Amino acid sequence: MSNQNDYDRIERNAKRRKLIKNTVIYIFLAIWGLMVLFPFYWMILSSIKSYSAYSSEYIPKFFTLSPTLQNYSEAFTAVPLGKYFLNTLIFTLCTTVLMMVVIILAAFAFARLEFRGKNIVFALFLSLMMIPNELVIITNFVTITDLGLRNTFAGLILPSVTSVFYIYLLKENFEAIPEELYKAAKVDGTSDFKYLVRVMLPISQPTIVTIIILKVIECWNSYVWPRLITDNSNYFLVSNGIQEIRENGFGRENIPAMMAAVVVISVPLIVLFLIFRKKIMAGVSRGGTKG
Amino acid sequence: MKVVLDHLTKKFPNRNKKVGGFVVAVNDFTFEIPDGKLIGLLGPSGCGKSTTLNLICGLEKPTEGRILFGDDDVTGLPPEVRGVGLVFQNYALYPHLTVEENIMFPLGNLRGEEKLTKQQMKDKALEAAKLVQIDSLMERKPNELSGGQQQRVAIARALVKMPKVLLLDEPLSNLDARLRLQTREELRRIQNETGITTVFVTHDQEEAMSISDMIVVMKDGVLQQIGIPQEVYDEPVNLFVAKFLGTPAINVFEGRVKGGSLYIGEDSVLDVKGVDDRDVYVAIRPEGFIVDDSGRMKCTLLRREVMGRDSSVVAKNDAFIGETIRAIISSETKVDTSKPDIRFSLKPAKTYLFDRSTEERIRFSV
């Protein structure tokens, strides 16, 4: 009898402890979520406040009673935002496609081929990862200017068509594919290239998708380099475009219009992320354990 | 298709760079695989079996020597044009493809006149799958299959092109004991049905003996003996082959020949004519002992183990190399286990003499 009571008590205690633990975790996660989401909320809120309302708020309000879409049309008319959108799309697509070709071939070479000095070259590659981007930007700027590629898509794209880190990530993935598969494919009559395309890439698909998504985000958000290498608005990307709204839109900063532009250009990325969320998580966790 | 290996040698640079030099994985191999036969390539781990297969299928280039398929020299040809099928120990299925796609994979690589339509490929894949009885699993992915099923898919994939030569590298060693028995019989059946010249690599002598038309025993890259299994078992050319074949293993003693008589310890156990006086190794098959009270060989009796039809007598002798002697006798034979000793007479045909230094066989007549 007392035994039964003991069990009941233990069970009740365990339940209570679990409840407390869960409550704490959920409260913590909720606060965390709010912190992460707040900038988004602020962005959308600002984009639907009218310019005059926004300017007259000495202390910005956390809500608005008279939402307007005026800012959205202003964002598209004050500067050729549509054109910038297109530029960004071209830039992102070209950069990502070129980079995928480059890193896939490079990773294949490092993972599968035997050539003299392979390890040394790879070590050099890795050491490149330790040089901060800001340093490289200056030399890149000089190089691209010397080549006469300022204000061209080539000039925008070229410096980011490779990535040591992604090569490294992909090489690790390729190396995890068993040697026997290569031999089997050889006997089955495939060339190296076909093996890469038909076996290695599909097997490494989660990592590849992850890399593509990350690269697209990086391109979409890139600011410093496009800003540096273009001063002709025909080649502006959206990030520069927003800056333009701020600088020469109305003589004064039009923050609500800027925010409207920011909302518009964030949407594609958010949609992309939502679609591929599962794949990204799979790729990240796999890349992590294999590395 | 007959396959001829002609003075085939493969040297690898030593993996351990500090030691340097070469590992001779295959050393001056010469033998001929007759058309349509199943050959068991047998030897301990690391003796160069896989390397030999890789040479035959073209994944490795020989350092010296030639390989002929029929009358064609294929030594310089890459694997894809040799028309071989290869099955690996760990199956090596493409994990992202279904069973059907795996089996069709080699067909998709055919070019020119040989190129097939999708429907032809599907038909051939189904045919191959039926041969290994996995035609009901075509839509599964490899990770949804058991080990035995995966192995069948691998065999189907190797067979689908109707290769001239089928190479199997320890195909059964990842399977459990029952499945191994079953699959090996199946392999034998498939080989009989297709008539494809097959090389079957294994380190398991029993496996090789049971399904091969011929076995090739190798050690440290050197070919030791070729022959039909019974012949190699009955007439081993050296101590290595004698020890490698047979379960329980052959019993090896230190002995010597004096005046036409074979001595183990102080006992003169057998008359051996035509052998000079010398020290020898004496190897006796477990079935070579006859329990006989007037037998000439005396051993210390340890115990008797009954195993159904047969039983084995476990004994000791000072001249024996190893732990205990094992003799297989019929279960009806009476053994007086109360006595400390047991006496055997030996079957001359099951007793082999080997040179102490070269370990080569010494022939004798009774």
Ligand SMILES: Nc1ncnc2c1ncn2[C@@H]1O[C@H](COP(=O)(O)OP(=O)(O)O)[C@@H](O)[C@H]1O
């Ligand atoms: N690529 C290689 N490089 C260096 N040594 C190798 C290579 N492949 C095999 N070897 C060596 O050759 C010998 C035979 O190997 P292998 O043919 O795999 O033996 P088995 O299949 O009989 O176990 C071994 O000593 C092995 O270490």
Ligand SMILES: [Mg+2]
């Ligand atoms: Mg092997």
